[in-house]
Amino acid sequence: MDERLAPGLYIVATPIGNLGDMTSRAADVLRRADRVLVEDRRVSARLLQHVGSTARMINYTDHTSEAERDSILALLADHAIALISDAGTPLISDPGYKLVRDARAAGHPVNTLPGPCAAVAALTLAGLPTDRFLFLGFLPAKEKARAEAIAEVAGIRASLVLYESGPRLGDTLAALADGLGAREAAVARELTKLHEECVTGTLATLADRYADAPPRGEIVIVVGPPAPAAEASGEELDEALAAALASQSPSRAAADVAAALKLPRKRVYARALELAGK
Numbered sequence: 049m050d051e052r053l054a055p056g057l058y059i060v061a062t063p064i065g066n067l068g069d070m071t072s073r074a075a076d077v078l079r080r081a082d083r084v085l086v087e088d089r090r091v092s093a094r095l096l097q098h099v100g101s102t103a104r105m106i107n108y109t110d111h112t113s114e115a116e117r118d119s120i121l122a123l124l125a126d127h128a129i130a131l132i133s134d135a136g137t138p139l140i141s142d143p144g145y146k147l148v149r150d151a152r153a154a155g156h157p158v159n160t161l162p163g164p165c166a167a168v169a170a171l172t173l174a175g176l177p178t179d180r181f182l183f184l185g186f187l188p189a190k191e192k193a194r195a196e197a198i199a200e201v202a203g204i205r206a207s208l209v210l211y212e213s214g215p216r217l218g219d220t221l222a223a224l225a226d227g228l229g230a231r232e233a234a235v236a237r238e239l240t241k242l243h244e245e246c247v248t249g250t251l252a253t254l255a256d257r258y259a260d261a262p263p264r265g266e267i268v269i270v271v272g273p274p275a276p277a278a279e280a281s282g283e284e285l286d287e288a289l290a291a292a293l294a295s296q297s298p299s300r301a302a303a304d305v306a307a308a309l310k311l312p313r314k315r316v317y318a319r320a321l322e323l324a325g326k
């Protein structure tokens with residue numbers, strides 16, 4: 049007989065397609081939990097059966113009321129409750145954040161069991177910079193709101209990660225190409241499944257490719273960061289310095305021009321001294 053799990057909330061990541069990606073720790077917690085919170089009972093029943101869990105399921109979705117959440121919180125005092133979503137990591141474009149917030153506020157232990165997440169899996173496949181990335185979830189469906197959401201992040205120097213569905217993929221790629229310009233991107237599809245693929249190209253070529261050919265299955269779009277702004281030329285530097293030196297000391301002029309042109313201050317100061325004949 050397994051030892052009882054300590055009471056508390058357990059956030060359990062589950063596979064995004066390949067059942068082999070279920071971690072042994074996740075399976076163990078699902079078997080030993082007193083209750084499992086699920087989005088869709090039919091989807092999760094299959095997974096629970098696969099790991100040999102007979103735990104009772106309770107529905108937990110974005111529509112769960114505050115009163116229902118309160119009754120789950122009351123159970124947490126002396127029950128181990130696992131939260132799963134239909135696939136992947138709960139809370140990532142999936143329900144759960146309010147429950148975690150309230151469980152923490154009420155002093156219940158909250159444990160996380162990390163595992164598959166489509167956003168992270170796509171980032172590892174795309175071959176685009178991963179040192180800084182911004183997860184955008186699903187963009188708004190309506191054209192104007194979508195364009196606004198894209199404009200809002202256009203200047204951010206990071207890769208962007210978005211969830212999308214096949215039928216909307218072409219329109220979304222076209223809107224991204226319009227709003228972000230010529231950037232490298234990747235369309236990662238059916239990750240960890242039989243037909244997994246990752247197609248790369250510029251946003252415009254990908255928008256063309258999928259315009260009249262919506263792919264099947266689940267999709268993540270990854271967009272590379274904007275190209276770094278071109279460095280100011282020597283001529284531009286001299287022009288800016290000449291103007292600044294007309295009314296400022298070389299040191300003050302160099303500080304202002306270096307900031308405006310995003311150039312190293314030491315280099316700009318050396319040139320300011322040359323131009324000032326010092």
Ligand code: SAM
Pocket residue numbers: 064065133135136137138139140141142164165166167210211212213236237238239240241266267268
């Ligand atoms: N919580 C999940 C996670 O950790 O990735 C995401 C849930 S969100 C409701 C579902 C979306 O995730 C899909 O519409 C798709 O954009 C993406 N997704 C999920 N599984 C995927 C897969 N196997 N391949 C590509 N994208 C996937």
